[in-house]
Amino acid sequence: MPDTTADKQRSMLNEARCQTCSLSSLCLPLALEFPDMDQFDAIIRRRTPLKKGEALFLQDVPFTSLYAVRSGSLKQVTTEGCGEDQLTNFYLPSELVGLDGIDEARYPGSVIALETTTVCEIPFDRLDSLSQEIPELRGQLFRTMSKELRDDRRMMRLLSRKTADQRLASFLVSLSERFRRRGYSPYSFRLSMSRADIGNYLGLAVETVSRILNRFQRQTLVAVSGREVHILDLDSLSRVADEQGVDSPCAH
């Protein structure tokens, strides 16, 4: 029996089904048993890879689907009024894109690939119906949104209370943590985003990002070469990330 082109394409992607996907323990279906996972798998649409710079969707386009990142990475950018863009999030494999579009039925920001990136498209109406039948799926969806709320609050804290040093350190530690959870090295990784992206995300000027990375390097906290990062002292870096003023030693 000859393969259809769809079969071919599917077989080319090395993890074309949730059941065999290496991310399944981190992704939406993480709480599902096999029969349920089949159902979930059935509503997913695999998309052809995005090239660097391509948009997954543009701001204000009608909301239809969530997207789970399969490989690569993306950034979310919101252009408000006439102002400068605001980069509100980076997305790594297994993370869910588009949750903030449900309410107004359009995406509140554009989501752009930072490198070659593949995603699974999850039509939201199908997901909603399925979440009626599968309580574990519904629960996971609630938890995912709830976690994103928590992360947002942490980001607010970073933006309103932390110094530039603390922001950069937090950013690196957080990336390290996310890579670790995904099975990559928490100590060596490549930044898929530019310094400008980092600055925009952290509320800092590019120059400041550059300078502080440089200083971290001189302090042998990290070794940075272009976008290649080696974390040399994760403990100290974490300490920098949420140190108080030098005068308040935290524990009393």
Place this chain on the structure above:
Amino acid sequence: MPDTTADKQRSMLNEARCQTCSLSSLCLPLALEFPDMDQFDAIIRRRTPLKKGEALFLQDVPFTSLYAVRSGSLKQVTTEGCGEDQLTNFYLPSELVGLDGIDEARYPGSVIALETTTVCEIPFDRLDSLSQEIPELRGQLFRTMSKELRDDRRMMRLLSRKTADQRLASFLVSLSERFRRRGYSPYSFRLSMSRADIGNYLGLAVETVSRILNRFQRQTLVAVSGREVHILDLDSLSRVADEQGVDSPCAH
């Protein structure tokens, strides 16, 4: 038949059931028809009013319920590590408190009444079950969380790009908007929070809040007397809230 004390208490609250609650068009059950609303109403627990300064719940306490604000207002405060508190949200009537606690099964911040405040307790496990049977309820829950995500992103933009003036203006305009939606005057209202709370929330020092409110007053944008606010020129205030640098006239 003599009233039970529970009956008495219920009758004392002028809007003791969702069906007759004046907030029902803004609150969670807004999408529900009558039979469904009865079911929803049945899982709600009314709580005795909180006095000013009392906690609805404390940080890190196990998550059990969401709370819908019925009257009054609250603030959410997160104490991270040894650092200063971060005020991450104010809650007004009809708004839903506690969504960020679902994921980790405990509340990520304390929620404190800013004045005498009444809330409806919604046990989350009951709500989850009910959302299985009532798709409209489930949808409303998703939308509510999604909206909160969007609002958070707006807050990040405020914290990372806006000047102190823009922050204060945004804050006042946003409050005005929220009061309007709830049927109160968008031009005259009383701040239930202190200057310190406002500063903490907006990432500004108390002194800055005070100074800028004063300047807005001199510019006849508002009239402020203690916590009493009269908005005199909402249009200009909105323009201040998201103006660009004076040099970029936005439309080209």
Place this chain on the structure above:
DNA sequence: ATTCCTGGTTGATCGAGATCAAGTAATGAT
């Protein structure tokens, strides 16, 4: 009425980080 205390205002100074400016390295197109 007096004291205390918290919340708010006003003034003076200082510093972290933005902005401006210039230069260098990397990337991609012809």
Place this chain on the structure above:
DNA sequence: ATCATTACTTGATCTCGATCAACCAGGAAT
């Protein structure tokens, strides 16, 4: 290989808002 463009770095200056300090106003307690 050459040029053009974008990404990144480094230095000098300036500014917004924090911080420090003093003071004022209104409630609550005595």
